[in-house]
Amino acid sequence: MPSREANGGEGERDPESFTLKSPLLASSFRSGINSTSQVAIVGANVCPIESLDYEIAENVFFKQDWRSREKLQIFQYTFVKWLLCFLVGGILGLIGFCSNIAVENIAGIKFVVTSNMMLMGRYGMAFLIFSVSNFVLTTFAAIITAFIAPVSAGSGIPEVKAYLNGVDAPGIFTLKTLFVKIVGSLTAVSGSLFIGKAGPMVHTGACIAAWLSQGGSRKYQLTWRWLRYFKNDRDRRDLVTSGSAAGIAAAFRAPVGGLLFALEEMASWWRSALIWRAFFTTAMVALVLRALIDVCESGKCGLFGKGGLIMFDISSSTVVYHLYDVPAVLLLGVVGGLLGSLYNFLLMKVLRIYSLINERGVFWKIFLACIVSIFTSCLLFGLPWLAACRLCPSDAGEACPTIGRSGAASLLGGTMRMTVSLCVILLELTNNLLLLPLMMLVLLVSKTVADAFNGNVYDLIMKAKGFPYLETHVEPYMRQLTVGDVVTGPLQLFNGIEKVKNVVHVLRTTRHNGFPVVDEPPISETPILYGLILRAHLVELLKKKVFLAEPVLTSIDAFEQISAEDFAKRSSGHIVDIDDIELTEAEMDMYIDLHPFTNASPYTVVETMSLGKALTLFRDVGLRHLLVIPKISSRWPVVGILTRHDFMEEHVLALRPNLATGRWKRLRLKLPRFLRIF
């Protein structure tokens, strides 16, 4: 029975084997290397990815910093938190509005000219103008994307969602990305490419949020000292969540929908206070939009409002429906679900082709864009003659607009699987609450149907892009493995007082981001796990050259040149490389006292804990490193470190091939998806 082999010496047959066999057995796997990739496709390029760290690193310096925080500073912190939400909301509302105007004017003019041509019967000319303008716009978008910021290609939602789950891809939140995202999506949409507003707006919102929270841009000399409290991943995560909520709010003018979208689809962590701030942000967006629309009603904004092809303005007479409509609606939901999953399936195929072409280099990308543009133009130009029959799907016994809108809802539901928020967004678009129960029904049915076939489109894309996304769900086989089984080696340790030479060597030869610090005699009677030190902090120490001539314990007063801020998290993706640090031979032979800089209370789990239970801890608390300690205390005080990559299916199955054929794996694969996602 593979499953019992699987959890090796955990020994459900004999309790004693817990304390005696399992460590040995487990250690036989510990030499395995984690084979999961450390890179992912971000936008259109392959980048190295970093994990984010939501753990409170309790080293002496941070403790002192907290202790020294005065009333004023706590006030600053709270004030800035709200100010940032305010700014994110305001700026995003502004951007959303401007891009709308721009698009509606560009596209509007285009359509006006084209249709005039058509009215004059000069169809060829019309098509020429139409397709050429599209071609130019699209090519421009493709060029700036390819040459300035390839990261900003694509929807951006998967990247943001991965970030909120703890995966940081350098460059996704830079000003360059932001600029290209806005201009690019703007021109592409006016080039009548089928591009959703949601993705770009969400990414834009996240960019603004991240950019503001990481203390502005050092590069462009835009920084503010009050923002130093936000130099940690927790506060950034919260603000980025609010930002993505605001993105949806700006895209659909749906504040509550945006909020729910962020909660249901984007956020991996969530607090009541966070709901409130996100809500404040979306409210800001709504207010700004409202205000600007008031300004525009005087008609100063060119074609704005005439087109309305971007900002949906579905207004409907109140529709009353009765129980006998429900079956029709159910049917609709099923159909929508099927279409939705089919859409996702095709989408993945298309994306695969795209990525193949993208690998061929920049010019192919642009070429691809041009092809798509021309194709789209032909399609659009041909469509109107087919469009007539589009309005009313073959569905009996109900007012067409209603069902029609529900003929949108269920498809979206099938595609995105974010029932609740989608429902609210549609509500806020249609401004008709009597339809609510009907819509809920459609969305739920379509989601269920679609889930039976494949996952939500963002998760599919994230998987395809290779982001190590941590699911909340614990797979059955994870309960059969212990952390001791999956933890990989070789383990790199430091002593409490370590030779500079060793530190440099280890940092140069490994890519680990956290190292256990162990005190050995004479510092302590027995080997003691003192804590965990982060690579970033070690690099900082080497840069500051806080070295000792002799291996002695030093009091922290010896480190005036260092403050907690030196250990603050740098802006996303900004890493000081170890190789940039120059050290003399003499310095190499000196020592560092790591104690004051070590997180003295890292989270630990015993090696016999099941992988599933450890995942719960890892995911719920939001860790980057999880130390595994031995069951038998007399042994070496630390067994290994778990990172998010150690919870990935590929890794586990690489260590335990029998699982792939084992009962658990089979079970998991055979089950339709909707039996597994809870």
Added chain:
Amino acid sequence: MPSREANGGEGERDPESFTLKSPLLASSFRSGINSTSQVAIVGANVCPIESLDYEIAENVFFKQDWRSREKLQIFQYTFVKWLLCFLVGGILGLIGFCSNIAVENIAGIKFVVTSNMMLMGRYGMAFLIFSVSNFVLTTFAAIITAFIAPVSAGSGIPEVKAYLNGVDAPGIFTLKTLFVKIVGSLTAVSGSLFIGKAGPMVHTGACIAAWLSQGGSRKYQLTWRWLRYFKNDRDRRDLVTSGSAAGIAAAFRAPVGGLLFALEEMASWWRSALIWRAFFTTAMVALVLRALIDVCESGKCGLFGKGGLIMFDISSSTVVYHLYDVPAVLLLGVVGGLLGSLYNFLLMKVLRIYSLINERGVFWKIFLACIVSIFTSCLLFGLPWLAACRLCPSDAGEACPTIGRSGAASLLGGTMRMTVSLCVILLELTNNLLLLPLMMLVLLVSKTVADAFNGNVYDLIMKAKGFPYLETHVEPYMRQLTVGDVVTGPLQLFNGIEKVKNVVHVLRTTRHNGFPVVDEPPISETPILYGLILRAHLVELLKKKVFLAEPVLTSIDAFEQISAEDFAKRSSGHIVDIDDIELTEAEMDMYIDLHPFTNASPYTVVETMSLGKALTLFRDVGLRHLLVIPKISSRWPVVGILTRHDFMEEHVLALRPNLATGRWKRLRLKLPRFLRIF
């Protein structure tokens, strides 16, 4: 500096003291007893409270159970999960509708008669009828509450919220409670007492959910085998969350609002999948209500719909507003916030008086109810003459209904502080989304203003009732204390193979619910923390008499008479008392092998971890017991156990009086509340 004393030997001055001094220092506090009360006011009575346990207890039996789960069983599990949501939604919709009809008919008849009298000019008679009917109805409600289920007195929301936070009060979810809750609130409302619908409906929903999920009622022979998978606190928590969402949905006919209410106000833990199920439940409620209303439109339901005093039916012409309204709205928000916090303040005073009276015994309670009833009657009867000026608050430059409805929103916002959900509920009531940004603004302002003075009404009540509610927020002083400082003793341990006598003695003499199991020589070379065993499981073992004549390790095959189901969580508050178990002298001298029944991988933290960080773990993962292990591995392998009571402010301040006067405490107290809740 108290703050430095506070974290005692944590020794930020000298790293070495981490490993040497701190344990000793900490142990000097370990003898302290946790003085926090283990009882709370549930409904109107004082009951003992239990903590819930969301940890996955990994003992051999559960592991075997998981291993033996077949595809079919996983399907059963998922199917039942959805079926339960379906049932909860349906039943609750039905109950909500019926109670509405009942109330509207009773109250309707009452009003018709009274107003007829008044039209005939016989005011005295009218008042008599009015007040007598009120009196009778109220007294009836008071009597059934006092004699059948005192637990169901009051709103019930605090109890449910506490339950979702992990505090279980026996009896809050029994059938009796449910019955009294429904009938009592029904009669009380028709007796024109000012009772919100929300509270009773939420409690009702939670009752139904809990009752269904705990496998029906053994007492009334209503059980179903498929429900055995739900005999754990995690699944019940999820279903109760859905239930409370459905409660709001039924009370206000606001499905999305109900969902948000559950997320924002009730739930302490939340998953994307949970949102979805809760949404499904509220959708069911909405559908059932819709269907029943269709049925009723033919006028078969007596006065239903004529009164409409319960089911709000605010319908308004579309109101357009502009920027210049915003100041007025802001002002309104501030006023609402002030009123709201004032209301809460007065409410607490009133509640205190009530509880004083309640202590006097049952008859005083009923007497109190009568007084209130008479008072209310007079008030209501007098009110119409004053009501005229109520409609339009003194507020410039806007359509009255708009502001008027926002004159409700901001007050509620000030009282309940659940901005987001409230906003959506109001939306769903008014069915007018153009007001959304305005409403959001009002609610946000009023919440901010109100938070500056006092907390949300439910939190206030929970505190007054003495529920040990775990906040997400980490107070500054918690970062200055280590878990070693607050952990209390004396610690009760068991050996891996323990004498029955000792087990019985410990269970009889202590009230702990979890005990560390330690293996000592000869079973292991050194003392090893094997795991944690729960009182409930020990009692089960004693009941089943799985004893050994000799202290030897036994293989689990020796325990055919026991299955995982014996360790399943009993229904809320159902505890087998140790004193009910009869053991002979011979049995007392036998042994139990605790290994197969011990959770072999409990969550542990090192004693030097800060209290704040431990709280994060405790709260995020949802623990009942958290083991504290020593820094120095050569010492005794476990320092103590943390429970939720050890994180309570009273306890910490009792151990560390200097904190009360210390800098941190002062800081915390002086800060306005809204600086602390994030």
